[in-house]
Amino acid sequence: MKKKIFIFSHAMEIGGAERALLGFLDSVDYSKYDIDLFLLKHSGELLDLIPNEVNLLPEIPQYSAVMQPMVSALKDGQIKVVLGRLVGKIKAKNYSIKHSAQSSAVAIDYSHKYVVDSLPKINDKNYDCAISFLTPHYIVSKKVNADKKIAWIHTDYSTIEVDVQSELQMWSRFDNIVSISDDVTAxxxxxxxxxxxxxxLIENILSKTFIEEQSNEFDVSNEMPAGSIKLLSIGRFCEAKNFDNVPEIASLIKAKGIDFKWYIIGYGSDEALIKSKIAEYNISDTVIILGKKDNPYPYIKACDIYVQPSRYEGKCVAVREAQILDKPVVITNYTTAQSQLNDGFDGAIVPMDNAGCANALADFILDKDKQNRFISNMKTMDYSNQNEVEKIYKIIGD
Known part of the structure; x- marks a missing residue:
């Protein structure tokens, strides 16, 4: 008899956690497991990539309202949800004032904490296992019946301010907590x-076959023409990804006389800041924003070097995807960098400060022998982590 697994996430926008979720869903043995996937909203470019074997549960209006602008949710009659979100917003603001810290993590935590009691049960099923794939984890802890419950950590907690007591209560409701790397765990x-x-510990699962197939889907030579050395970075335009410092780093490299282009794929709230920095450093001919891409893999295939210049990461999925496509990788020395790659073997870790990053990245661009050595080493590695799904089966009891 098949075991029943419930999985919760927010939506299927382009992002590392969402692509890791797809990797996990692609790895499940559907002859033994039935998967119900519940999303707050049926939105995002990756929605159509959910495997056909997965049962995508219908949207529930109260849950969708958690992600809507509050004015829209109010127009839709979701008064209780809006009130809960307002309470959470006020309490998060008070927390920030009391602790002299601006914390988006607290705001997100409270937005679910003070709404969850106004939400209906998702369904009346009892599952063998319920997985909450993205924090906050209140919904799975309170609104799903399951013999075992698992919550995922995707974030480096050394980089964010959280209400420890509030989150401790949330995490404590789960039988197991999955961490994606040893540094994230620490x-x-x-x-x-x-x-x-x-x-x-369960590392992100990625589908090598899927990534390779998608990388051949279309040609990007019109957007990333031949000639210059092509660097590529992918991620949301937010503080964590540090793209606002790319223009200065690029200007320092360009001053060394190196002919290169640095392409950035992504979207987000920091786009205006990044564009203003490009203008400030007069580097628009070198730093090129490609915007949001449903399929980033042909761009990874076309680049010469993949660069992740982040301030912090849990474990960057795009880095692993670049390695799957045998691209030399450079990452900054964020807290969890050592668990991301083997420095000097299948990638390079460079200083976080702009001058140090520029110097090291320039040296790497010019060192073709090192790049080729990394490529040879990557071909010996399996970055898909397909067997990690067995750890989930073990938690469930198989």
């Missing part, structure tokens, strides 16, 4: 040492 346990016995 940062998490510094804030929540009481939860050590619940932690299980």
């Amino acid at each position: 940062a998490f346990l510094k804030k929540f040492p009481e939860l050590k016995s619940k932690i299980v």
